[in-house]
Amino acid sequence: MEAKANGPTQKSGRVIDGPTNPMVTPLLTDLYQFTMAYAYWKAGKHNERAVFDLYFRKNPFGGEFTVFAGLEECIKLIANFKLTDEEIAFVRESLPGSCEEGFFEYLKEVDCSDVEVYAISEGTVVFPKVPLLRVEGPVAVVQLLETPVLNLVNFASLVATNAARHRLVAGKSKMLLEFGLRRAQGPDGALSASKYCYIGGFDATSNVAAGRLFGIPLRGTHSHAFVSSFMSPDEILDRSLCSSDGSTSCEDFVSLVQSWLNKIQWSKSLSGIFGETNQSELAAFMSYALAFPKNFLALVDTYDVMRSGVPNFCAVALALNDLGYKAVGIRLDSGDLAYLSSEARKIFLTIEKEFGLPGFGKTSITASNDLNEETLDALNKQGHEVDCYGIGTYLVTCYSQAALGCVFKLVEINNQPRIKLSEDLTKVSIPCKKRCYRLYGKEGYSLVDIMTGENEPCPKVGERILCRHPFNESKRAYVVPKRVEELLKCYWPGKSGKVREELPAFKDIRDHCIKQLEQMRADHMRRLNPTPYKVSVSTKLYDFIHFLWLNEAPVGELQ
Template structure:
């Protein structure tokens, strides 16, 4: 399996896991409990600082992974040669050779607002399977939920008509992360991505402008900045021009003269540095009919400052701060084994026992965390939906909650619009009141060990 490039293929995903998922599975086999039914839930204990909500994302990749889960003979041989599994029972290897995910999945639809301690998804499967998938599920859901939530916050601040473009590929945590970031950003409300591979795979049109290098190269060789603009428009008519390589106001003045002379190609300009609020107002005065795109380490906080300062900006290119930042610290915990509710009781890391359901009420906005066996009260809607049964996707879920980018965008926009203003604000946001049902509270008391 030697591959110093660490290129990732579909067959590799079963091994894209932490070692202890496999060692625990081997232990379960040795103890004869690997096939016991188990339930694990994925949730966050706390929201990232200054965030009042999360937008769930990543379910599509979770389901694809579970459908394709298997181990090849080469992978099994590599595990055997590692020296880690010398003492495991032989049945562990036959289990891997025949591995397929046969469990059930419950999840909130992508684009749904969610809060701390509420499960984004639940896996119900034989113990070894439910354990094995932990690492990949957290990897997928945590990162896409991070990008989706930041996108939703940026869209909420920028407004519904602003153009938002995802420019984060060069700052994302690796090539695969850049693709997932582009997907999550588009699904949560971005208008486009500069990531060509992601865009074409998603049957979207890649979007972008130009870099300072083109302006400097052609200006140096051909005589000036205007030559660079003219050259780019020869091949990409009406493309947005980056005007701050040298003096953005001087560039805007010359472009205004060209516009007055009948230049049909000038439709948009981009500002990437300096006092964006002041520069955008000056450029707007010079080019009143031309769209202005801003970029340069922007996020929801910076966009709010720009709007407060009266910036004249029609769209934003968002990169570094969209695809990086404080993580969504999702965890994946056992809540039931062989029908017996269990809970973690560690200080500050306690979990709630049993399979759960989120019941949401919109008026007033509140959530009730209860047991999966409970029914909604008047005005409540259960958020966790069955999405996979015995390893097979449920067509009913896809029919009710389509997984297209447009559908998820609409769900995200609706979810955010339903949130109270106090939860949506950037400074010191509130979070939704989440109460525990009487049945869940009683189960906690029953399950908790006495000191």
């Protein structure tokens, strides 16, 4: 890895560090970006000014919204974009031997000082066709950026959206933990997932490296292996535990737990529920409590949740209570989570009553085990007592849709608008360097996004604006906005002298995202048959698109 990739670059404003992952270098691109760069250079076209839009065509997961993420990493790449001599030597090796030397001299000079990047703020709720990034600059340079920028936005936005969807179905009151590291698509599939799930509304991660890199809160207690590594309480040698306030000390915590277990087993209100509990599990819980008396959270399903895990947990929790500690809770990692959480809650409430422990009924219940949107929804429908979800595989790999299809399309070169036609209407690109606005109604909700040509006047509050579907003549609506928000802001000004939008702090991106999600109209966000959000163009842009289209499309001949 080049040290350079981490070297900070000073432009206007705050210094911009290199990409978080040092493997993100100018070589993290498709070979054809270099072959095209050579062909542009050979044709003397490499410095022609081109404008590309980065956008997606369809919201993921069958929904009608997407969370935009990955911008900061794009800007970090762009701010530090410079090929090392070694990288250029590798490009030379990879291209046909006939390439002229002048091209490699040119590559030495390539950077993004003449590139302008406009983008929507990271964490914003976004919709199909509207550019998330508009990248303008010398065509050869902007093409080199295409692949890494798509890579950095596609998964980031996909997983942030997935996290937001999980949050919506779980509800605001639940704690959501990302537990996906072991099943993620490689090391930074995992790190990116931790980062963007937090932006999308998760509360914490199990991934220590993500905690360190991004300051995300960390969570985790113990696994099944910890439980089965113990044989019996006889193994526990150091059995003393100081009370929470330091005033007393219990010399034999093991005996204290065992006496509580006895009381529970013979309690009237719990009679018949508990029998013999598993001794290796009991030993593991006691050991864990001795290590973390203030943070006792036990995984209770290694043997049998109701016959062993829960009574063992309660005995340890009651013993801790004698010493002034409050147990945190249990984790369920298998079985019928709705049923088991409800049964465990009943036991906690019974113990609160029977043994006079105020608050014990509220002991936290965490559920894990291959959870996803559908299982959370099913739990809600059945009724459950889960307070906290640990979600892994389905969240971080975006199992139900493993890729977002962002594309990067040329919309203008040398001030000439370009359109990409396709027999599939959804694949036709919207030409021209554009401006994009979000129009808000009187209830504070956003009504529609509208794209206009670069030089059209900005839509005004209180003005009646005709918003047109870009491709369907009959779909159009008048809107009188109460508020107009310009979506694309300048995050990398190049040589333009424009003021650069500062990259917000990580925490602020998350807050922005959560606020955005809360402000959306509920019918766009619901799981079943959500209403599509409207994305439109101005009449002027509409007319221009269709003029270009007719100009470019070949006239068929029926034979």
